[in-house]
Structures are given as structure tokens and as C-alpha cells.
Amino acid sequence: MAKAHLTGARDELFRRAPDERFPDLQALGDHCLKDKSESRDRWHPPRSLAPDPDDARLRLAVGTDGAFEMNDWSFGQLCHLAKVSKETVNRLTPGTAAAVFRETLPAGTKPLQVLTRGDAVRSVHAASYTRLYNADLVAVLREFAVDFRPPQPGLDGGTGLYCGEQDMFCFLIDPAGWAEIDGEAFAPGFFLWNSEVGKRSVGLQTFWWQAVCQNHIVWDAVEVEEFARKHTANVHDAVAEIRRRIEALVARRDARRDGFAAVIRKAMQTTLGADADETLKQLGKAGFTRALANEAIEIARQQGRFTIFALVDALTRLAGRIANAGDRAEADAKAARLLALAA
Numbered sequence: 247m248a249k250a251h252l253t254g255a256r257d258e259l260f261r262r263a264p265d266e267r268f269p270d271l272q273a274l275g276d277h278c279l280k281d282k283s284e285s286r287d288r289w290h291p292p293r294s295l296a297p298d299p300d301d302a303r304l305r306l307a308v309g310t311d312g313a314f315e316m317n318d319w320s321f322g323q324l325c326h327l328a329k330v331s332k333e334t335v336n337r338l339t340p341g342t343a344a345a346v347f348r349e350t351l352p353a354g355t356k357p358l359q360v361l362t363r364g365d366a367v368r369s370v371h372a373a374s375y376t377r378l379y380n381a382d383l384v385a386v387l388r389e390f391a392v393d394f395r396p397p398q399p400g401l402d403g404g405t406g407l408y409c410g411e412q413d414m415f416c417f418l419i420d421p422a423g424w425a426e427i428d429g430e431a432f433a434p435g436f437f438l439w440n441s442e443v444g445k446r447s448v449g450l451q452t453f454w455w456q457a458v459c460q461n462h463i464v465w466d467a468v469e470v471e472e473f474a475r476k477h478t479a480n481v482h483d484a485v486a487e488i489r490r491r492i493e494a495l496v497a498r499r500d501a502r503r504d505g506f507a508a509v510i511r512k513a514m515q516t517t518l519g520a521d522a523d524e525t526l527k528q529l530g531k532a533g534f535t536r537a538l539a540n541e542a543i544e545i546a547r548q549q550g551r552f553t554i555f556a557l558v559d560a561l562t563r564l565a566g567r568i569a570n571a572g573d574r575a576e577a578d579a580k581a582a583r584l585l586a587l588a589a
Contacts, residue, residue, distance in 0.1 A: 252453060252464035254437050255397075255417040259404035259462045266410040267403065270396065271388050274407045278381035278414065281442070285368060287377070289357040292327075295370075297347040299340035306367055308360050319412050319443055320367040327352060327370060361443065368411065369443035376481045378448055380414040380440055386485060387416065387438065390492045394418035394435070400462045413441040417462065419455065425502030426509050427468060429586025430579070432456055434499045435464065438488070441477075448481060449474030450488045452495050457578045466579050513555040513585055525552040533580050538564060558584050 268274040328350035396406035406417035419435035432454035519525030529539035545560035565577035
């Protein structure tokens with residue numbers, strides 16, 4: 247069974263500012279719904295877009311709708327449409343930059359879509375771009391992923407739920423969804439991402455995990471499946487596909503959890519060895535050091551029997567003391583593999 251270490255959530259953890267983090271789906275959903283309700287698509291031919299400079303900055307006049315501020319992302323998109331270097335234009339005065347755009351912006355009749363919120367431009371796209379709002383995806387999660395939660399808080403306060411002016415990312419796990427796969431314990435989880443302004447595709451990656459550390463690396467993941475779609479004409483079909491995949495993940499969890507519960511019941515009744523010496527030998531064969539095995543045996547002894555469940559529970563608690571995340575995840579995985587002896 248091939249396993250993978252997934253780093254997508256770790257990358258998000260270390261790039262997100264505090265105001266892009268959300269504690270739960272309720273807070274994220276409220277934020278995304280506000281973004282959607284306060285945003286407006288404005289359709290105008292390229293010749294209706296005019297740079298509007300003053301002494302300090304460059305705004306974008308959008309037809310007769312008024313002049314709007316640009317953020318870093320929408321300014322970069324305007325430069326892309328004009329086929330000029332963003333870095334070069336940033337070095338110019340507002341007046342000179344406006345003259346550059348007047349000379350270089352396309353002059354066709356096909357309308358551009360300018361997404362605004364309040365007095366700011368969020369994005370500028372050609373007509374072929376189709377927007378999918380984050381709020382529509384979060385609504386799916388709140389309805390169909392009800393048992394899933396963000397992981398434990400990461401370093402620097404990362405929550406696993408993020409949304410900024412460019413994109414959204416959700417990392418959710420079912421902490422009570424443990425099930426057996428090939429004799430080992432796994433729980434389901436997934437990453438979901440989207441951008442309302444063209445930063446990235448919309449996509450979902452589902453997986454079964456054994457450990458998640460504080461930097462939000464997913465350790466020893468199996469059955470990793472990914473779906474992604476670009477923001478073109480059929481992008482809204484992605485909502486139904488994401489819902490179907492989450493429902494399938496939940497259905498697999500429920501079916502496997504029933505079997506896993508039977509394994510746990512058997513593990514609570516089955517001893518790994520008749521006495522401490524025999525149990526020590528079995529743990530050594532499973533790859534545990536003598537010192538760690540002896541500690542686990544002492545903890546299990548307090549429960550009266552050296553059952554597989556008691557030893558797995560002891561080893562898992564002892565693994566929590568290991569400082570290195572990789573070594574800790576490896577120890578957790580070894581402990582979980584002992585459950586195969588009760589299958």
C-alpha cells in the first residue's frame with residue numbers, strides 16, 4: 247500500500263496572514279457570503295476602461311460606473327491584458343503609467359468583466375472566464391461534510407481554513423472517522439480550493455490519513471484522489487462533482503468504520519502475549535525499541551492485561567512525547583499497524 251506525505255496544507259499555513267484565517271466553517275461561510283453579496287460584475291468593452299491617475303496612485307475608470315482602486319492582483323491582471331511588465335509599470339509615475347495603458351490596452355469590442363467590491367477592483371477578466379463563488383462551495387461543505395473539522399491549530403496560529411483577496415483553501419478531517427484499510431488505521435480528510443478572481447482552479451483532494459502534525463503535513467496518506475477544473479463555461483458543474491466526491495468519501499468512511507469497530511472490539515479482547523516477556527518480543531518484532539516497548543508494557547499492565555488495544559493506546563500516548571514530527575508520525579503508524587493482529 248503506497249503512502250504519501252501531503253504538504254498542500256503546510257504551504258497554506260506558512261503563507262497566510264492572520265486576517266485570512268477562520269476558526270470554523272460558520273465564520274468562513276459568513277465571510278464568503280459577504281464577499282459574494284457585496285461584489286458586482288461590470289461588463290464593459292476594453293475601450294471603456296481608462297486609467298485615472300492622480301499625484302499618488304493610479305485608479306481604473308470603468309465606463310460610466312466611476313473610478314475604482316486596484317489591488318495588487320487586479321493591477322497585475324490589467325498589466326497582463328495590456329501585455330506590459332507589472333514590475334516596469336510599478337516604477338513609473340501614475341501619469342506615465344496611465345499613458346502606457348492608454349497605448350497598450352486592447353481595443354476590441356468583446357466586453358471585459360470587471361469584478362468590483364465597494365470602491366475597489368477585485369479582478370479583470372476576458373469574457374471566457376466563468377466565476378465560481380467561494381460561498382457556493384462552503385455551502386456544500388456545511389451540508390455534506392458535517393462531521394469534518396479543521397485539524398489542530400498549526401504553528402503561527404494557522405487554522406486550515408483560509409480566505410484572502412485572491413483565493414480560498416480548506417483543510418478538513420474527520421477526527422472520529424477512523425477505519426481499517428489493509429490492517430491499518432486511517433481517517434478521512436480533504437483539501438478544497440478555489441479562486442473567485444482567477445488565481446487558481448477549483449479543486450478537491452480527498453485522502454485517508456494516519457497523522458497530521460502541527461505544521462499541517464498529512465503523513466502516510468493513502469487513496470489520494472484529486473479533481474480540478476478551470477474557470478471556464480462548465481465550471482459550475484464542479485460544485486456537483488465536489489459534492490458527489492465528498493458523499494462518496496463519507497459513504498466509504500461509514501462502511502469501513504463498521505468493520506473497524508469490530509476490529510477494535512477484538513483488539514480489546516486479544517492479548518499480544520501471555521506475559522510481559524512474550525509481549526516484549528512481539529513488540530520488538532513490530533519495530534519498537536526495547537525501552538519504548540517496556541514503557542508501553544508497564545502502562546498496559548495497569549489495565550490488567552496486555553491486550554492489543556491497551557498496547558496501541560499506550561504506544562500512541564508515548565509517541566506524543568517524541569519531539570520530531572516525522573519520528574512521531576512513524577511511531578503512530580507502527581502502533582496502528584498492531585491492530586492488524588486483531589483483524
